[in-house]
Amino acid sequence: MQAASEPMFTRRFLYTLIIPLVIEQFLAVTIGMADTVMVASSGEAAVSAISLVDSITILVVTLFAAFATGGAVVSSQYLGRKDYASANSAAKQLLVLSVVVSTIMMLLCLPFRRQIISFIFGSIEEQVLSNGSTYFLYILVSLPFLATYNACASLFRSMGNSKVNLWVSIIMNLVNVIGNAYFIFSLKLGVIGAGLATLLSRIIGSTIILILIANPMNVISIRNYRRLEWRTEMIKRILRIGIPTGIEGSVFQIGKLLVQGFIAVFGTASIAANAISGSVTSFINIPGGAIGLASITVIGQAIGAKRPDQAVHYGKLLLLITYIAMTALAIPGYFLTPSIVKIFNLSADATAMASNVIRITMIFSATIWPTAFALPNFLRAAGDAKFTMVVSMFSMWAFRVAMSYFLAITLNWGIYGVWAGMYIDWFSRSIFFIVRFFGGKWKTKRVI
Template identity: 40%
Template sequence: MLYSNQDLKKLILPLVMEQFLAILVGMIDMIMVSGVGEAAVSGVSLVDNINVLIINISAAMATGGAVVAGHFLGQKDSDSAGRAAWQLIFFSAIIAVVTSVCVLVWHEPLLRVVFGQVEADVMSSAITYFTITALSITPLVIYNSCAALFRAMNSAKTTMWISILMNIVHVTINSILIYGVKLGVAGAAISTTISKTLAASVILYLMFNPNKIINIKGKVTWKPDVGLIKKILYIGIPNGMENSLFQLGKIMLLSLISTFGTFAIAANAVCNTLAGFNILPGQAINLALLSVAAVCVGAGDYKQARYYTKKLIWLAIASTGVTSLLLIIFAPWIMKIYNLSPETEILAIRVIRYHAAMAVILWMPSFTLPNTLRAAGDVVWTMAIAIGSMWTFRIITSYVFSEYFGLGLMGVWIAMTIDWAFRTICYGHRYRGNKWERCMIEKGKP
């Protein structure tokens, strides 16, 4: 077997901790900002959704790089894996710098086009947060690229410790700037930028360690390797289109949610944070499965790829069941820490309990299973299903449920789970066949 239980434990547990810290610091960030008022919470949450759209494009590139590097590792070719790693970092950083400049120049028109109907104080908070966090895009892209490579070499413990450092710095500076200096939303944005820059600097430095099976020492060049970049983009572009259109759809839904009032925006923001905690084990296992399956595919062993897929999906379902149960039971007490109005709190409890119940049944197969397909290069088909399902079921159904049936925010979240159900059916059908196993053979192995 390519991975023992101990190997999987070594990979997954640090990823769970890293994901937990990311969600926890997001919750702490939201709690700290909530002291400034619900308008601040709403403004930050709106911008975070645009930032996620930008970040998802870089994450798609990181996925492409990790898959290509994983294929090389499966073939025992660490030198080519290192060259692919540098091309990923270099190419992603260039795109990130261009994106940051565009955001800095056009941040206000963009926010007004997307969220023009929000209240003035919400828009003011959003503009402040968006402007400052634009500076964190490039560091975060570099961090995500390097973190994906560390996971590909089964060294998730490294990214866990860097994440711990980043979160400690983030919370410390947050406390000083929000409560001490009284900078409010600006303080939260500054601490985010500083902590992400520190994390990117540390992990990039570690990528030069020649003792790592994937390293970039001696491989830094300012000349693009077109062949390697094409391999990365073959995985990254469809995944990026999928992720970006998915997030764009969520932003469209935020425009709809913004018409329900500030209380609905705040409830949605809190529930998004708690939903992240709900699916935390699944997110960690998703990252692990992508790396594991890529190595199996690189070695040409699809039987093991199927074995690990089944094993990790069942693990994800079981662990998500635990987090769902905790949220269903303790939701009323959790909401108290957010200083929400009674109307917002009641709505948030109802939404997060629904999400918790449905996540156990539908989230895992709809988001975990396609990672095995992507690792095998079956990216165009997974992209088509994800985009089609998102826009057909989640977007259209949200408007129908909210506008014609008067379900408001609850209608948006119900539509989301219908999207999950359709994905589950399609990905399950694809996985049971053998077409995905032939993708790398037809395209040529890296």
């Protein structure tokens, strides 16, 4: 066992883990915007259809991400314990679970994809519904490939090797952009082209990462795909983290969709201002999201090695890095906001609202967001996923949804009321998670 004062990870290890994750998150946001611009050439019905389907599939993606988190936590803790055989066993079970669940979801949803869109969004134009059903077909077929990629990517993060994920992500994004350009602009396939490009990028990405995870030089290696048996006990360990994380993420997304509905009451300018504000402020959260992913590896291995002192030390260090990185983005972002908003060519009312919301959010992102969203990842990595789920669900419905309705609708604050409700939600989460982290009860949780 290591001496209590000896650090488990070098500064170089942390940099090589976090920096590729930041770049990968940045690419995901920017490529997403590029996709929207290219699809826009196919008309409003195509954009609307893809937007509606994406808001459905994000719930499914949240589920796969939860499984990946569960597998990453279990694998990281085994690696911290230096039990490499069990880490490999957990990796195989994560892959089996991801493929089985995603395939079942695909088969169940394919025949009813049109009805699913209608049920969730009610009466929408026939052209939008038809385009949405077509696009949904390709997205559903791509789910097993996406689930496979997410599972393997989480395993590489567990090993501390996030460079692999970055390069595979770059390839997937390039395939997606080039595919969109070819299928939409050259072949004029519209939503079919957008769906094909997404499907192709996920097939290629999952194939590459499956080949890479089979490398016997990896600490975690999955080589014999024909012998991927189902091991109930290991699956339970993964789901002990995955189920609470999945419920938490799904409820969060449902709450966000509900709150967005409040804004629709206040007209087109408010809807446009809210959309632009969400896109711009998402850039500030990129370092926090990346460090949250990195913490699963770092905290998980520390807990697995029975070094809670190191888990606390690195938790504080990662939180400090999150604050520094997000503040470094928020300060110039605050002063550049008017120039950024002008790029979107909104109406005067929408421009004013978006500028105000973005500037206020910059302040809260740099001060409250890290403890509200990065800190709970530290707790999950230790196995304290049920606590984060309960706090997140309570705070979402009691503050983000209820307070948004009260401030926006009852007090007629409009878009500002919705965002104020969100800040109150962040503050509530922060209090609970800070008390939990420094109280230390999370260190007593056991996953393996």
